[in-house]
Amino acid sequence: MLDKTSIAKRIAQEIKNGFYVNLGIGIPTLVANYIREDIEVEFQSENGVLGMGPFPFEGEEDADIINAGKQTITALPGASFFDSALSFSMIRGKHVDLTILGAMEVAENGDIANWKIPGKMVKGMGGAMDLVASAENIIVAMMHTNKAGESKLLKKCSLPLTGVGCVKKIVTNLAFLEIVEGGFKLVERAPGVSVETIRKATEGNLIITGEVPEMKI
Amino acid sequence: MLDKTSIAKRIAQEIKNGFYVNLGIGIPTLVANYIREDIEVEFQSENGVLGMGPFPFEGEEDADIINAGKQTITALPGASFFDSALSFSMIRGKHVDLTILGAMEVAENGDIANWKIPGKMVKGMGGAMDLVASAENIIVAMMHTNKAGESKLLKKCSLPLTGVGCVKKIVTNLAFLEIVEGGFKLVERAPGVSVETIRKATEGNLIITGEVPEMKI
Amino acid sequence: MNKKVKNASVALEGVTHNMTLMLGGFGLCGIPENAISELVNKEIGGLTCISNNAGVDDFGLGLLLKKHQIKKMIASYVGENNEFERQMLSGELEVDLIPQGTLAELCRAAQSGFPAIFTPAGYGTEIAEGKEVREFDGKMYVLEHAFKADFAFVKAWKGDSAGNLIFKGTAKNFNFNMCGAANITVAEVEELVPLGELHPNEIHVPGIFVQRIFQGTDYEKRIEQRTTRKKE
């Protein structure tokens, strides 16, 4: 079973040299820490920065330099700042190569829900709807089940959708899955997790073809 | 009868303090020379400059600083350079207060033709179609008749249109006219030109109400 | 073209109850602090506010929310404000949540004279309910209409009397797109510099999009999430 850090590490393996990547809040943010050192990657944050660097040293925070999570950050050499429309031109125009974000539910057809629980939580979608509607390469990072133990990989999302048919890959604490015709294809098991455990935790159709290897973190 | 300079001078009187003005090629360009000294006006050129100044001194020309007529120009203090999309945002978004341009024909309903003579001249519309489609305040500067002596103020344009129902005012060598319901309203006569002369030179409906004063240049 | 006004009070002349306002900023980054304070001072109510976020409980638009000056909020993310959530759930506050990229582009559409845009964001979700959708090249898009607003309040780093603006860092955000997107755009700047000091190549917002400009005072520039690392 993976902890959040390991989920981030596994996702980091999906990042290729030369990728521009947009990271959502939560587990996705951790991914930045585990990029292979021999590849070049640039992080875009939709509030208007490309070439995002690490947090500033204490005392060097600048209120004018933040990421989409409103955290103080730094800009690496070669970074640029821009307006919100141009930022979403990067996203909508498919210039961002990979989007990594969290989800409350994912359906077997790639639908995703992560912005609203009617009557309970209404924070807004922020940039998520633009990201999922445009990105051709979306990885969802999330726990396989919710706090009540219910599957978050469903036949059909029960919560209001963020986007339709857009998720391509999912990394959970239990498995690495791909959305294919017909459902969730189990690609890798988390270390020590059996196929049976994954099957029980997955409400949507789980597709298993042959031996399912264990992830290497 | 007005010469080109006098047409420019008469048009300059229509420019109010605080106006952003786009000047077309030809007579309109001359207008910049006759702005009252006690008002502030900024000139926009659609290739990407606001705050256009006079021609540079000899030897100070910069190939990177031109106007829409491809002439070398200068930038005044407070000027800015920008891309073509933002330039037309200024125009389409009605931030430019006044557009002055030439025409081959104007119709009594405000239609204008100034970009094409089928089979003869096909230079393209440049920014003219955007300008006339968006500007709420358009003044046309032109000769009242063409070289063959035929009226350019028509019931209906014979040439391909640049825009429909958009012209508001016209200053010709013979008169200052406004487009109103029903036709060309004769507002002022050029010095020494009779109403009868103007009537003969105007194919479209000429509306005369009361005494028509002579222009003051 | 001198657009300089003395202070926020003068800059807000003509702002009245029930108007629609655009306010720049992302979170608390680049918000028009002086304009917001003055809206509180003037006790202008019944406002419809277009802004990416709604501030926090005691800063930014949260100050207007606390005084119940906002009737309707158009935003993309409002998660940092408890009072906001309370007013929304109790029905005191109307809320229209729209995708962030759509929000930015509808400002730009207003700025640029476009009546509407086709965007893929929100297709197949409740955001698209009741809206026209259309297929182009096998992909579905939602038709969204340009904003209409009475005033836009933006905040820049430097500006001059002609209304030219330069932003710093990620404070450019919606401030850029809202300039010229309302009937009147009011810019407040940290530093108003002499005309000609801003290099024409480096100006972000040409002055034509700005009607009034003033140098703000007492900028707090509060940091929402202070994240740092230690020097090794």
Add this chain to the structure above:
Amino acid sequence: MNKKVKNASVALEGVTHNMTLMLGGFGLCGIPENAISELVNKEIGGLTCISNNAGVDDFGLGLLLKKHQIKKMIASYVGENNEFERQMLSGELEVDLIPQGTLAELCRAAQSGFPAIFTPAGYGTEIAEGKEVREFDGKMYVLEHAFKADFAFVKAWKGDSAGNLIFKGTAKNFNFNMCGAANITVAEVEELVPLGELHPNEIHVPGIFVQRIFQGTDYEKRIEQRTTRKKE
């Protein structure tokens, strides 16, 4: 992210006959001189070129026209080129003239992932013939579809290896809007500076929109209309 290539020849790898190209510049201001020369050298033909103008007889796109490498021209104004007019009137050259603001915005639409725009330009004229028109708030608009292009060639003043660009003066024009509007964007710059030398506040085009960059050589930067005044 190192996008630096050695020269125009390498930068043009993959450009083949019958492709659609975007080329920046207004008149001769800010045209990608090196890329154009290389297109002539490589004798690539059957091209569809999207560019505001078509150069003059012996410079800019005129060089490609003279060699009959252009099959179709999409432009807003072509009045400075006699060979262009000859080829058009004789039917050797297909020409699609579109309003300048539409041209700019259709580049931006391609850059920004918008499939189409509604613009008032050309309504009621032959430009709108056969196109969908639509009324919004009592005004008529024409639906125009985003460009699709294989390569965009732009020219900037300064750039770095990450593809970040800064323009000078009115050479920004279409060069800005074409970045990222084609499958591959090639930028040539007068000066390629070390990474980090361009200030992030001052960058016009973020590198994400550029795939290849090189420092050009032998810029002529010809002036089309040399207008001056005398010192008094």
